Amino acid sequence: MIRLHHAPQTRSMRSLWLLHEIKAEFELVLRPFDRSLRAPEYLNLNPAGRVPALEIEGERMFETGAITEYLCERFPEYGLGRPPGDPDxxxxxxxxxxxxxxxxxxxxxxxxxxxxxxxxxxxxxxxxxxxxxxxxxxxxxxxxxxxxxxxxxxxxxxxxxxxxxxxxxxxxxxxxxxxxxxxxxxxxxxxxxxxxxxxxxxxxxxxxxxxxxxxxxxxxx
Known part of the structure; x- marks a missing residue:
């Protein structure tokens, strides 16, 4: 199960775009860009109180660069990453x-x-x-x-x-x-x-x- 916590027109759009590119099945949780991101239950997902937060297979991720690297490694068949040893x-x-x-x-x-x-x-x-x-x-x-x-x-x-x-x-x-x-x-x-x-x-x-x-x-x- 993949669940993305996303606020429109923020950095989490990177993760949303990538999920669409890899045709992943995921649940999208829309978050307002306000103080609700500081709520204790959300801070358990992203301790900085920001988006994105990605829940995947019972684990959680935050930071878009890390999410990008992980998803590209998890779904290599879409060719969006470049693995170690690749010239690029x-x-x-x-x-x-x-x-x-x-x-x-x-x-x-x-x-x-x-x-x-x-x-x-x-x-x-x-x-x-x-x-x-x-x-x-x-x-x-x-x-x-x-x-x-x-x-x-x-x-x-x-x-x-x-x-x-x-x-x-x-x-x-x-x-x-x-x-x-x-x-x-x-x-x-x-x-x-x-x-x-x-x-x-x-x-x-x-x-x-x-x-x-x-x-x-x-x-x-």
Whole structure:
């Protein structure tokens, strides 16, 4: 039995997208992004009071990178991981975990624009700095995706993988704060991977969104 605890438009979307890609049978538990994540019963699943929490075969997991590695190892037939010894193993690990670098800046901007509900609590300087840092992340992906190589439609030369899922979901959230349109290769890659049915199945319903705007300018307070 697999059960995913998920809040829409958060990091747990990575795990949801991956579960759809591997066609796993799972139960989805929708969680509001609020103080209920600090309830003792939920802290037994994720001691940080965050999503995701994954229950699988009587065990529990948290941290999206760990969940990604485990599910790819558990379901190797879908080819979304790169096992030890594979020529793309090193790059796969780097880009799976680079998603968290992107997301830490998005989380800071989410706090500034959404969690801090009074203008006096917000910092235009922090907003601008974090948006600029997202731009640096975009540039790293642009460089990777622009490198001449066979099958450079994806982050790995060997084709689509969980690295694309991890970074793609991070970009889905980051786009609320820094536009990707100036980055040609990144934009082309993002359009390609978000056409996948598993990504579409992971999108939130209209009534269950963390972000109520499509874009939050860095200078808006």
């Amino acid at each position: 193993r090193m790059a796969w690990l780097v880009w799976v975990h680079f998603a968290e670098t992107i997301s830490q800046h998005t989380a800071a901007l989410t706090q500034q624009h959404i969690a801090l509900y009074e203008d006096a609590m917000r910092s235009p300087i922090v907003m601008k700095l974090e948006a600029a840092r997202l731009g640096k992340c975009y540039a790293a992906l642009e460089d990777r995706l622009s490198t001449p190589m066979e099958n450079r439609d994806y982050l790995l030369g060997s084709g689509f993988s969980a690295a694309d899922i991890s970074c793609g979901q991070a970009i889905y959230m980051a786009r609320h704060f820094a536009p990707i349109e100036p980055f040609e290769a990144l934009s082309k890659w993002y359009a390609l991977i978000t056409e996948r049915p598993a990504f579409q199945a992971s999108l939130p319903s209209d009534g269950a969104r963390l972000y109520d705007k499509p874009f939050y300018p860095a200078w808006e307070v």
